[in-house]
Amino acid sequence: MKQIHDVLIIGAGVTGTMIARELSKYKLDAVIIDKSNDAGNLTSSANSAIIHSGYDPEPGTNKAKFNVLGNKMYPQIVKDLDVEYIPCGSLTIALEEEQLEILKDLKERSRINGVEVKLLSKEEVLKLEPNINPEVKGALYAPTAGVIDPFNLVVHAMENAIDNGVAFLRNHEVKDIKKENDYFVVKTNKEDLYARVVINAAGVKADKIASMIEDIDWAITPRKGEYYLLDHYKEGLVNRTIFPLPSKKGKGILVSITSSGNYIVGPSSEFANPDDVSTDAPTLANIKASASLMVPSIPFKETIRVFSGLRATCTRHDFIVEPAKSERNFINVAGIESPGFVSAPAIAEYVVNELVKPVLKLEKNPNFNPKVKPYHRMHYLSEEQQNQAIKENSDFGEIVCNCEHISLGEIKEALARSCPPVSIKGVKRRTRAGFGRCQGGFCQPKILLLLAKHYGVSPTKIPLNEDGSYIIDHLIKEAK
């Protein structure tokens, strides 16, 4: 007998997992699927990870609305989901006299959007951020901006949704969707799935999914952003997120601390095909040149990684959060580019309250628990707390990642949760093991063997990232 789900969400990025969590507040049969082998594997794991204040989006747009609402939700969300978050604020800087006028315009825009900002003089800027180009003329300071751990925000939202009853299906790629009677048949590379309501949160492929239901008058034109990630190092670089003035292409190439105390520089912004996450030397050179105008002393020799991510830029230039024209039960949540991370929880509330509620009877889930069980992050604990943790479980004393000092206990803890990692990168994103300067050179073999043992499979089955990205080709003593 076919199981007809109440709701099926396509895409387990930040938007999809936040919607899943919001739905788990109700007694529903909800399922979330992703073509990747993990939550947050694509756009959500390769972006600037900024919780924007909302000074930039055009007033009246979905971007402005959800950004400002979402920003206010974050202090509680990071507590509930146990995610690293630094409310560091942002500075949008003017390097030329005439740009000061643009800062004033942005200040007015902020007022309309309801965002607290302040114009700072050159002296005030340099006092806050001594490494900014001394030619700076002024800046717009937005104290409510912050930086977040993007990986665990998504993974913990997924974990919390699963703990509250949502099912997560990995490696499920949608091939086609059809309406039959009062439900949808979602054909995947695995099995057919059935649901009364479908929510399309498929990121850079959202237009493809939406077109399976009806003709659409919008398209996703992915834009690639390449980044440098720098090591954390003693001297320090900036204490906040530093933006140039925004342009048509977006908020520009920023220099920022990350929630882990590293520094991120980027992104570029060029149209790309929806599977291209490569990096190239000329683009990185341009980023370096642009960023150095704002912060001349960026030590690019401290680079530990370069990477790129795709933004789901939409031809409508705004977030699409609405039902399909011909189907109230098919909800498109598309074009979620920046400021997507900050907006996601507000979008999720809107989707559930305004779009799902009218088509599905929602009854409160009395067992809903908004919190994930807190994780042990040894690095952030006091000595006393660390010793207590090691006393209770000696695995917390055994360091696996020598660069970031991540213990075996922390990795095993991630494996024991309801949205566990299945790949080397899955472990890295959750625990930071392999995130440091050696990039897993020392700890990857240990983690790979640990994963193989945990899942009871051959080391050849453990992927670096997606299934198919195997690391070990064969065992030398394997019988031929």
Place this chain on the structure above:
Amino acid sequence: MRQIDLVVIGSGAAGMAAAIEAKKNGVNDLLILEKDDKLGGILNQCIHNGFGLTEFKEELTGPEYLQRFVDEVKRLEIPYKLNAQVTDLTNDKVLTYSSKEDGLVKLQAKAIIMATGCYERNAGAIMLPGDRCSGVITAGTAQRYLNINGLMVGKRVVILGSGDIGLIMARRLTLEGAKVLCVSEIMPYSAGLNRNIQQCLIDYDIPLYLSRTVSKVVGKDRLEKVILSAVDENLQIIPNTEMEFECDTLILSVGLIPYVSLLNYIDCPISSTKGAVVNQYMETMIPGIFTAGNCLHVHDVVDFVSQEARLAGRSAALYLKNEIDNNENKINIKPGNNISYVLPQFVLENSVDDITFKFRVRKPLKDQVVMIKSGDVVLGKVVKPALIPSEMVMVNLSKEKLQEVKDEIVISVEDR
């Protein structure tokens, strides 16, 4: 908090040699901390031969070489802790380590020797262009998978960088049944020792392409192909020189970097080698904190690592007996013409011993003379028929000669 005379961090070729020498010089209250589950560090995975020619006058494998030191550590009853990762260090030499058995432990040391080795430059550090697929792996990690875990990383292999580990792995993977298609080196000369070029590449008909680098890595999930392009004298890629190799593995052997995250915790200046700035005793700018081996500067021959570490071990013993005067006049040592770095970076006047300067040249040179000069005064001259960047050069200066120096010393190489 436990008080202790000397803590040695790391038990590889440097750490054990340093601890043994310290013990032989009268330091009895000491401890070796090792992050792994056995003594020996990276030598455990270096199962090839070529070790010990200077130290033992015979050719040993890595495990054989390290076993000699392990035997000595045990004979001298030097205490050590395994699975103990140092997580913090202060200027006052309070050190914290974490281990399964002991939890977090703080030690107040009088002297510390850092012997933490090096790590490999990786795809991120060289900004490898192209896709983010699996099958791109550093040579040392591939070596660990193979020699420690019995796991092969691929079947058709391209190697980027002609550093020694890359060359050793070219041979090792070939012997294990893989097809090594080529080694690509961005410089116009090899970064490895000549003996390794002969024994690991030429003997196995593996081509070495000089002045060529990876211009693109292609692969959706696993590596599918690598594009190599020629580079000009400024190391910039020359268009339309692509060579395409279908392969499942790209091994990176693109350099080693001293692995001294601990320097981030203390106010210890870092040199251009990425190791600490040291004097002739291998002592950092923080009196009583010493360092030696690959975490100071990357060596090409392990025997010299052990030699350098013995100096650090003996110096720590001198320090504990108050026989090093850190208030002595400091003489700066500068790298001159054609030299990339020189160690030590400064010397304390009235040296206990003669001084050995170690340096590397920037490019291959023939018929050179190494000059040790202070102002116009020539303190020493050594003729060198051939110098290459992959081989560390050592020259000595007697402690008596040091008395003649008032200003800085410059080491340079000049045409004969």
